[in-house]
Amino acid sequence: MIEVENLTKRYPGRTAVDGISFQIGRGEVVGFLGPNGAGKSTTLRILSSFLPATSGTARVAGFDVFREPDEVRRRIGYMPENNPLHLDMRVREYLKFRARLKGLGWRRSRERVDAVLQQCGLTDVAGRIIGQLSKGYRQRVGLSDALVHEPDLIILDEPTIGLDPHQIRSVRALVKELGKQHTVVLSTHILNEVEMTCSRVLILHRGRILAADRTEDLGRRMSLDGQVVAEVEASEAALLEAFRDLPEVEHVEVQPLDGNFRRVALVPRGGVDLRPLVYAEVRENGWPLRELTRSRQSLEDIFIHLTRGKVKED
């Protein structure tokens, strides 16, 4: 769906995007992750053919974004950063206007507007003036606009920025829903968002791609996850003896807690899930158990891990 090769965008005195290459297949939901100023918005603006690249090529659905911008624009639904809307228009009026701009006929645009109003839960506010709507609703208007001409590719620049937690949840649910039928590319600086909505993630930092992987593989690749923590009422010696010699366990650590409880931290060998093993051991010895969890490496940790080295370098 998207093929990008050596894409570079230089502004006077600053390189926003520095020779990045990547590919995105049909049906994928891909997150661009990075701090502010990493080059996410610039990349998306080039993909949506709003800005020309300084060098390199970008193709969407086989069309060059610079040479065949109209073909590209017909196939994308783009929601720019901060979701700009005509605040003086009514929701239905605005969506109809946008549908006409995107080349839909009179009848078709009416059908599609009704469909997206339904899909995005806007039917109740279709007659209201956009400027009087809450930010959450405005965001849905922006999403409806991106969808209205049934594009192959949906590009969303920071779709949840500035929303309250409840609104964020509903927008994420919508994006996830979209991912079932469309290819979706979104940018965010919230790691959690990528974990929850995207199948693949591209981490950008200072105009370069630091990492690109499936969301769950990225954690595994860092080989930091899988640590199991249990809180058990038993003596330190007994605990150490029970777990130390198991072949699946790489490392054991025991810390005292309140009362007779102890915290056992176990690092597995080769990514095995140790929880059933720990439970079996605890049951065999008849120890009281009050917690058993497997800590997952969050993207937050991965991100800090990846960028730390880079920041020091600079």
Next chain:
Amino acid sequence: MSVFFALVRRELGGHFNSLTGYVVIAAVLLLTGFGLVDLIERIRQMPYDAPVTELFYQTTYFWLVVLLTSPVITMRTYAAEKATGTYEALMTTPVGDWQVVLAKFAGALVFFLLTWVPFIGVLFSLRQITGEAALFEPVIVAVTFLGIALVGALFMAVGCFASALTRSDIIAAMVAFLFGIGLWMLGFRPEASGMLPAWAIPALEHMSMTRHMEDFARGMLVGRYVIYYVTVTGLFLFLTHRIVQSRRWK
């Protein structure tokens, strides 16, 4: 074509969804009304052998209205859209650059003409009151309004150009005003300045908008005036198109 009309409708909607459009129309009515009343008072004291309407287009009132309202009408066309980001949303739809340029210009021009529609009513009632048939001669009114449309087209094109240059509507309005008043003053008694070479004086006199408007108001449709307005309007639309395109220059 339907995309073009959707864009023009949006431009007009922008004026009428907010108060600004109504304020501009009210201001035009008020200023033209003042102008006419003042003119009639002066004629009563010192009779002049020409219809009031013809004289009106020679007064500064008419030019004051045109020079002041044009920048206000056009300042938001590009600048406001760039400032709010809707320009990016617009330019990532499959509409052509020329479509955008012409639609914004057409929207501004239609609105400009709408502000002058009530003036037809003023002229008509003036005839009813005075009983002077010469005040509302259909041919003269038609040519006069064609003149207003031509002058308006030029000022709208200049205003769109100024708005495309910037993200700030205040700057757009100021630049449009300066360009507008500059073009208007080009043909403003060039012989009075002793510094111009001899050949420049007739050239500048040809560009005198006040003189063009005097002739239009007499019902004279002069071909070379029409060509002047069409050419300058076209030039500024072309420049606006270049600015819109420049975003895609590497």
